Amino acid sequence: MDSIQQIIAAHAGREGPLLPILHDVQAEFGHVSEDAIRTIAAALNLSRADVHGVVSFYHDFHEAPEARAVLKLCRAEACQARGVEALAAGLADNPRVKVEAIYCLGLCSVGPNAMVGDKVHARLDAAKLGALVEALA
Amino acid sequence: MTLVRISDDALALACGADDVAAAFVAAGCTVERVSSWGMHWLEPLVEIDGIGYGPVGVADVGPILNDDAQLLCIGRIEDYPFIAKQQRFTFARAGKTRPLSLEDYAANGGWQGLAKARELGSVATIAQVTESGLRGRGGAGFPAGIKWTTVANAAADQKYVVCNADEGDSATFADRMVMEGDPFMLIEGMAIAALAVGASRGYVYIRSEYPHAIAKMEAAVRASAHLVAPFVLEVRVGAGAYVCGEETSLLNSIEGKRGEVRAKPPLPALEGLFGKPTVVNNVLTLAAVPWIMANGAAAYASVGFGRSKGTMPIQIAGNVKYGGLFEVGFGVTLGELVMTVGGGTASGRPVRAVQVGGPLGAYHPPADFHLPFDYEAFAAADGLIGHAGLTVFDDTADMSSQARFAMNFCAVESCGKCTPCRIGSTRGVELIDRIRARAGRAADKVETLPQMHNALKAERSLGDEITLLEDLCETMKFGSLCALGGFTPYPVLSALRHWPEDFGAPADREAAE
Numbered sequence: 001m002d003s004i005q006q007i008i009a010a011h012a013g014r015e016g017p018l019l020p021i022l023h024d025v026q027a028e029f030g031h032v033s034e035d036a037i038r039t040i041a042a043a044l045n046l047s048r049a050d051v052h053g054v055v056s057f058y059h060d061f062h063e064a065p066e067a068r069a070v071l072k073l074c075r076a077e078a079c080q081a082r083g084v085e086a087l088a089a090g091l092a093d094n095p096r097v098k099v100e101a102i103y104c105l106g107l108c109s110v111g112p113n114a115m116v117g118d119k120v121h122a123r124l125d126a127a128k129l130g131a132l133v134e135a136l137a
Numbered sequence: 138m139t140l141v142r143i144s145d146d147a148l149a150l151a152c153g154a155d156d157v158a159a160a161f162v163a164a165g166c167t168v169e170r171v172s173s174w175g176m177h178w179l180e181p182l183v184e185i186d187g188i189g190y191g192p193v194g195v196a197d198v199g200p201i202l203n204d205d206a207q208l209l210c211i212g213r214i215e216d217y218p219f220i221a222k223q224q225r226f227t228f229a230r231a232g233k234t235r236p237l238s239l240e241d242y243a244a245n246g247g248w249q250g251l252a253k254a255r256e257l258g259s260v261a262t263i264a265q266v267t268e269s270g271l272r273g274r275g276g277a278g279f280p281a282g283i284k285w286t287t288v289a290n291a292a293a294d295q296k297y298v299v300c301n302a303d304e305g306d307s308a309t310f311a312d313r314m315v316m317e318g319d320p321f322m323l324i325e326g327m328a329i330a331a332l333a334v335g336a337s338r339g340y341v342y343i344r345s346e347y348p349h350a351i352a353k354m355e356a357a358v359r360a361s362a363h364l365v366a367p368f369v370l371e372v373r374v375g376a377g378a379y380v381c382g383e384e385t386s387l388l389n390s391i392e393g394k395r396g397e398v399r400a401k402p403p404l405p406a407l408e409g410l411f412g413k414p415t416v417v418n419n420v421l422t423l424a425a426v427p428w429i430m431a432n433g434a435a436a437y438a439s440v441g442f443g444r445s446k447g448t449m450p451i452q453i454a455g456n457v458k459y460g461g462l463f464e465v466g467f468g469v470t471l472g473e474l475v476m477t478v479g480g481g482t483a484s485g486r487p488v489r490a491v492q493v494g495g496p497l498g499a500y501h502p503p504a505d506f507h508l509p510f511d512y513e514a515f516a517a518a519d520g521l522i523g524h525a526g527l528t529v530f531d532d533t534a535d536m537s538s539q540a541r542f543a544m545n546f547c548a549v550e551s552c553g554k555c556t557p558c559r560i561g562s563t564r565g566v567e568l569i570d571r572i573r574a575r576a577g578r579a580a581d582k583v584e585t586l587p588q589m590h591n592a593l594k595a596e597r598s599l600g601d602e603i604t605l606l607e608d609l610c611e612t613m614k615f616g617s618l619c620a621l622g623g624f625t626p627y628p629v630l631s632a633l634r635h636w637p638e639d640f641g642a643p644a645d646r647e648a649a650e
Contacts, residue, residue, distance in 0.1 A: 015338075015391075015392075015411065016373075016391050016392040016393040016411075017393060018393030018394075019373065019374070019376060019390065019391075019393055020373070020374070022376070023345075023374060023376065044393075053395050054393065054394065054395055057378065057395040057396060057397075057552075058375075058376035058377055058378050058396070059376065059377030059378060060345050060375075060376035060377040061376060076307035076496070077307040077308065077455065077492055077495075077496060077528045077539070077542070078307045078308045078454040078455040078526075078528045079307070080539075080542070081455035081456040081528055081529060081530045081531075081534065082455065082456055082483070102346060103305065103307065103379060103496075103546070103550075104305060104306065104307045104309075104346065105147075105151075105346055105347075106147070106148075106304060106309070106310040106312075106313040106346070106347060107147065107148045107151050107177075107310065108307060108308045108309070108310055108452070108454030108455065108460070108526070108528070109148075109177040109178065109310075109452075109453065109454040109455075109457065109460025109461055110148060110151065110152060110177050110178070110180065110460065111454075111455075113151065115346070118348040118349075119150075120147055120148075120150060120151035120349075121151055122148065122151035122152050123151075123152060
């Protein structure tokens with residue numbers, strides 16, 4: 001496992017290294033902790049407030065880890081037009097899966113769409129979406 | 138051995154292309170993974186000797202190889218009406234080449250534009266782009282040549298070329314298709330821009346929702362580094378903020394800051410990334426440049442309509458039968474795109490509304506189907522073409538709910554820098570909720586204070602609330618710092634204007650005004 005120091009060192013010398021560092025920390029640890037913010041701020045000569053401000057601004061960075069598996073379901077207009085709202089409303093609550101809203105995966109002609117990790121799924125109906133959630137649980 | 142071509146674009150993968158490809162390999166075929174033709178309802182589309190089959194499932198592999206799949210066969214792909222009707226400049230190679238093959242790219246016209254630019258030099262290259270009439274494809278439609286001239290004339294020790302690949306608008310996927318299908322074309326376009334303005338470094342800022350595009354662009358940048366040198370290119374990944382598609386917010390994000398919008402002036406062309414002169418162009422703008430350089434400005438400018446020159450890769454999506462990418466010269470009508478090319482709704486119900494230009498674009502009723510696809514014509518009809526994405530809705534759509542979504546989207550994605558967008562969007566959601574509930578509202582405690590001279594003291598009727606919504610939209614439109622707050626009124630007001638019955642207002646409201 002890469003330590004935060006190693007991640008920071010890997011981006012040394014880049015212009016504007018904060019976002020790439022935060023992406024790596026988020027990917028490695030599942031969240032950007034208070035400790036990580038402190039370490040990154042010190043290494044980049046920024047205030048903790050600066051780094052916290054960036055972490056809290058972007059939807060991709062989380063200050064606390066997510067225990068559940070995450071399914072990102074597109075809720076943007078093109079998927080709405082193809083019936084995603086009814087799908088989302090009919091989705092049974094699963095305590096081990098978090099269904100997150102995402103705005104557009106760029107597959108707008110074959111929606112409703114979802115993403116799990118880096119894998120994308122199109123042409124979802126209630127059965128397919130249910131199966132995706134079940135597979136994650 | 139049969140050569141089978143299947144796309145490895147994210148959309149094809151999402152439709153199961155990998156399983157189909159594996160089945161062809163298992164059947165003893167050679168499978169070549171190419172870019173997508175852009176006929177999305179046919180994905181996964183399989184090509185054997187120029188003949189197309191789609192949409193193909195694993196069970197169809199045997200019948201196709203035994204020549205027993207007439208129902209899936211669409212004949213020669215090149216002659217298929219959806220493809221044959223297009224004028225493909227930017228997407229000329231779509232469906233034909235392997236995205237990461239330098240060999241395929243060079244053999245199909247690649248690098249000719251860059252060679253031409255190197256031969257012509259900076260001034261003549263910018264002249265070509267200016268004469269082509271190419272306008273920014275991100276939505277604003279600003280002439281690319283003028284932007285480049287400004288950057289070229291700025292004196293600085295360092296200049297940048299930044300590609301805006303933060304394609305967050307719903308119903309747009311052309312940028313993704315360029316990056317996943319023909320990444321070297323974008324790199325070539327950026328190298329030409331860098332040469333023209335004197336920039337030594339470039340960044341491609343890609344949204345994190347596009348993992349496949351990120352992977353392909355990173356591989357392509359590595360593979361072509363020696364061909365574009367001394368220009369150095371790097372991929373940067375966004376972090377889920379829609380507003381970072383706004384150019385100044387995008388620059389802040391690359392710098393490692395919160396993606397807050399900057400006030401203009403100074404223009405990014407003079408003080409952009411790290412305070413240096415910067416060209417910020419959309420993927421489609423930069424991707425159009427190699428064709429213009431290779432074929433000449435006149436050839437590009439000869440296509441189009443009015444002041445909108447050249448072709449536009451139009452993206453047809455939502456509840457539509459034949460969704461996909463349709464590149465054609467400006468001037469085609471909206472109705473032709475939705476009804477003839479798109480085939481009407483996928484649900485078979487009548488079209489109620491078409492949103493043009495993403496979450497910040499207006500909703501158009503079928504009465505607007507005569508509008509030619511052109512920046513000025515849409516602006517005159519209180520709309521915009523934006524990044525040229527069309528979302529089709531059938532008659533089950535509730536337009537007041539769509540208006541609420543637009544306001545709520547603005548509230549969720551607002552960067553918080555300016556008040557009309559940050560506060561106005563939240564008040565807008567509350568207001569539309571009250572309108573949807575058909576509830577009036579009595580003056581609250583604060584409004585009844587004696588010092589609140591301008592506040593209405595009487596109870597507000599539904600009509601008053603609608604007037605207030607229009608007033609709020611006016612404030613957001615003219616008072617916001619960027620297009621997020623400034624254009625959110627387009628979907629809201631267009632929904633209100635064309636479908637007043639969904640807001641509880643009499644249908645003849647517009648006529649009465």
